[in-house]
Amino acid sequence: MEISAKYNPAETEDKWYSYWLEHKLFHSEPDGREPYSIVIPPPNVTGVLHMGHMMNNTLQDVLVRRARMNGKNACWVPGTDHASIATETKVVGRLKERGIEKSSLTREQFLEEAWKWKEEHGGIILEQLKKLGASCDWDRTKFTMDAELSQSVINTFVYFYKKGLIYRGVRMVNWDPVGLTAVSDEEVIHKQTKSNLFHLRYFISENGKPSDKYIVIATTRPETIMADAAVCINPEDERYHYLKGKKVFIPLINKEIPIIEDSYVAMDFGTGCLKVTPAHDINDYEIGLRHKLPVTDIIDEHGRLNEKALILIGEDRFVARKKIVKMLEEAGHLEKIEDYTSPVGHSERTNAVIEPRLSLQWFLKMEALATDALKSVEEGRVRLIPDRFNNTYRHWMENVRDWCISRQLWWGQQIPAYYLPNGEFVVEATFEEAFEAAKKIEPNIKREELKQDEDVLDTWFSSWLWPISVFDANKPGRPDAEPNRDLAYYFPTNDLVTAPDILFFWVARMIMAANEFMGKEPFTNVYLTGIVRDKQGRKMSKQLGNSPDPLELIAQYGADAVRIGMLLCSSAGNDIFYDESQIEQGRNFCNKIWNAFRLTRGWEVDDSANPSEPARLAVEWFENTLAKSIATINDHFSKFRISDATMAVYKLFWDEFCAWYLEAVKPVYGEKIDRYTYDKTISFFDSLLKLLHPFMPFITEELWHQIAPREAGQTIMGEAMPAQKPYSEEIIAEFNSAAEAVVNIRNIRQSKNLSPKESLVLYVKNGESVKMGAIISKLSNISQICSVEDFAQQGNGVNFMVGTTEFFIPVKVNADEERAKILAEIERYTKFLEGVRKKLSNQKFVSSAPENVVALERKKESDATEKLKNLNELLQRLK
């Protein structure tokens, strides 16, 4: 049967994925084997696969498949994250398209819509992962808002509250006026933004009335002047000593405010006078606390001025800014406007400019948790790869602030705090328990009088439990509970593969939660991948439209090709510059494997024939080189050098196996292959497919089934990875010398226009042994290798050396050209020898360098001397 010269992934991928699922090959249950577990970084439930996911999940799949073949009970737990703010924003948007405002719905109605959206779109991303070949245990798929996982979040909240680590307080938070929620410090992105520095005149009060004297303050936010509580100067600032104890008037609204002194004010910035607006700036808020200033909040949740602003009521903050500048100018309060660029906080999710806003929020005290989590890394129980992230990690852990865990959203776990009519509250896991607790405070309370907090918890407050809750949702919040069978077996997980930008959001917090509830770290190795960027170095993003659709790539090139393409260019922690040519390379590699198979498949076996000499030698060599490569690959994996491991397998297959081995054992056209060589070749192919399988699961499964008969239900996944074996460096070196001779001969053929079909005689100096001559003969079409006393008798020809062995091919040459070449060689070696001799004549070098280094230099000296001698003889002959 004719097989296509091109590998067609579409024909195999779905077939094998179904096969794996059908035979439940990804499913894991605790047993007597050593466990190997990974929890997936749960993607946003309504998200779609992007290149970063491809990278990330390919790496995880490589690790999991390899562990499985290494005899571990491998379990990769998939799942999705409810991503409260992102999902809620999407749902709100979808409702808006249908003309429905969120505010017109009750909480229950909204959640119903959200769940509908989740059912429709949730899990698309998991289906996409299947296309990639991800060997997740789908029976264990979890969602951070599954009932039992939500319960574990609530239990955790109650636990920390009762432990005194969760508190409620008025704080200046980062308010997202579009998402209408507080966001954590980590969710604020500071961008350099062009704005203006407005210099405003505040008239000084005399007897309670504005005088004609004024001071100038500089501000970027003139729309907040109505909320000013004071003007502040540095007590050291002699320019303003005359202002001490005086008062000034806020322009436009003519409100009298005091001048206060605080060393926070920089004398050399702006005018040295700072307007203090406690409600709308975090620093001003702190100054306000120190000086007991009143707080006037003039901006509402949408970022509009409220009635307390007295003017421009209802205007958006940015519109108000333009208008008030005009009003100030008209009223003679505007001194000047300067261009100014400063960092402005933007919401990571909605990109709205963050408004510092005072509000009542829930916080988790972080200090103790962070101290322990820092130890986990510093004492080596968690290893970050690459380890340079240790510094970043430490910095964050040492400067951690309390975590604002409440969000003014509906999509998420509702905070289990229940308010009594008198304003007191109780925190309990269920309404019933809360009601009982409330009765102890207010014995006559009615059920309907007890109101649950409206807010939900930050998404990370559920995802930090992930490595525990996916196995046993009862455990978080209950450090004393017995872990169930799964948790006891799979926890702690082994490796975590994630992006460095969530090292703090997620990784650090998972360590904290696990330390608290499990008494140990949730994983041993954290492999931090790079961020996938386009060729111009831009982050892949939907907005830029520079992210290719991974599914289209898979359709076009095949999943194996995409995986290889990603792996080849991924070194840990370094950004990945995506280029489609990498995937083409992956596709070409699939094709190469496919064609190697086609070759072996076409062979007819002769059971009575003996192996040819080159075949025998090639088998012997490949056995050794395979063993050596396995050792190299294992070493790369132990250091998480996944791209190096990929490259090692790639070269082993393409260069060693195809370019050298198969060429050496290939029978002459029309002839059969002997049984021994054939069986060996198939067994090598089998080993190679196993080594390749973690990287390219589909083509390897397909070919593994084709190279030998298999029984139903059999899979390459269930096979043991080829084991590391001792190997002979000597045999490898001998083959390499033969290969070097082959390259030289091919080179001579090309430069002298000799057809590869024309066989040649190869001469070697008497007394020099040629190892693996049969390989040389076969691969460079040499009819005979002759030992001779002197090449001069053979007439014209070209010399070459492998090591110090001299070879000669008789061929017509241009004597001048040859001489020039030889002279160049002589010059090169002479210089080299000079350098070596200089080194060796240096007493200090000889006495202080280690013995082997000196010995090496002496060997260099003698080898180069020998080469020069040969070259000079050759030159003589040409004269």
Add this chain to the structure above:
RNA sequence: GGGAGCAUAGCUCAGUUGGUUUAGAGCAUCUGCCUUACAAGCAGAGGGUCAUAGGUUCGACUCCUAUUGCUCCCACCA
């Protein structure tokens, strides 16, 4: 403003406690080949003052200092 990291071939990167003949790989490039597994291929070749300047050392791509350029993280100078 503080911190971290990077700088090696046209591109993407290795270079594992300073010594392994003349610094490696993949891709790309160039040359010759449609050689019955594969042109998505085969066979060859070229290409680097290891960012710059000093220093330590018998010896530096590797260690130190400074400079330049880039990246990321953190941060309250209005």
